Amino acid sequence: xxxxxxxxxxxxxxxxRYYFVVPPAKDTEGREVGAxxxxxxxxxSLLDGGATHVGVATDHVIESFRNDLWxxxxxxxxxxxxxxxxxxxxxxxxxxxxxxxxxxxxxxxDDGLASAAARAAADPRVGRxxxxxxxxxxxxxVSGERVxxxxxxxxxxxxxxxxxxxxxxxxESIPDYLGLMGDSADGYPGLPGWGAKSVSTVLARYRHIExxxxxxxxxxxxxxxxxxxxxxxxEYRELALLFRDxxxxxxxxxxxxxxxxLRWTGPRPEFFDLCVRLDxxxxxxxxxxxxxxxT
Numbered sequence: 001x002x003x004x005x006x007x008x009x010x011x012x013x014x015x016x017r018y019y020f021v022v023p024p025a026k027d028t029e030g031r032e033v034g035a036x037x038x039x040x041x042x043x044x045s046l047l048d049g050g051a052t053h054v055g056v057a058t059d060h061v062i063e064s065f066r067n068d069l070w071x072x073x074x075x076x077x078x079x080x081x082x083x084x085x086x087x088x089x090x091x092x093x094x095x096x097x098x099x100x101x102x103x104x105x106x107x108x109x110d111d112g113l114a115s116a117a118a119r120a121a122a123d124p125r126v127g128r129x130x131x132x133x134x135x136x137x138x139x140x141x142v143s144g145e146r147v148x149x150x151x152x153x154x155x156x157x158x159x160x161x162x163x164x165x166x167x168x169x170x171x172e173s174i175p176d177y178l179g180l181m182g183d184s185a186d187g188y189p190g191l192p193g194w195g196a197k198s199v200s201t202v203l204a205r206y207r208h209i210e211x212x213x214x215x216x217x218x219x220x221x222x223x224x225x226x227x228x229x230x231x232x233x234x235e236y237r238e239l240a241l242l243f244r245d246x247x248x249x250x251x252x253x254x255x256x257x258x259x260x261x262l263r264w265t266g267p268r269p270e271f272f273d274l275c276v277r278l279d280x281x282x283x284x285x286x287x288x289x290x291x292x293x294x295t
Contacts, residue, residue, distance in 0.1 A: 119256065
């Protein structure tokens, strides 16, 4: 049996991306669906390019368990209503297309992707796992050149060596990196004075926050202001560990039982009516033609 490649897609990222790059479009009921149509076309292109086993993780709701850990964590505030209104229709449309979807409620889409990647990688039948998102959070799940990040828009792929080249630290240190640096997109600030250069230099040597010596004079690296950075870490240690916890993706989100469930076998019967509603006749024809070629 030939190895199976698995493609995992960040549905929320794709929806945001297409909302800002495709022209507005209304369905037959007057609702904005331009981003939904854009994502469907993108997923179809992935399938048409040879992908066989595909899963999509989405944020069914914006808030997650992390909002209970840090009050400043990201919420749905500020998301444009016409974009937010396309979250659930996207899940419905992908399912009708025959693509497996994991709508996250307690967890986030990133947790869904991390969980699916870990489960897929545990299957000896799987050759490679492509996590289709440029999100730096997902760099922590990269493993060698078998579990990689694929930025489909930029046409780039990042394995473990690529993570080190990009961030200066290996995949397992990414949560620590974000814990010290912070992540403004997710709503937590990081530690005062700790910038990208100092974080990557220190973690390249010590890997994890708890292994960084409390006395900067004992650091086995050359970092400007080491004593001050060390004092800051001592003062804000619990906060750094909390931020690292926020950045750590969970791998226990409910996804799939077997990789076999991810095989795309064509659209469901309701896909025709959905495409009529979306005014997406060309998309329907392309999907049907691909399904016929796969049979």
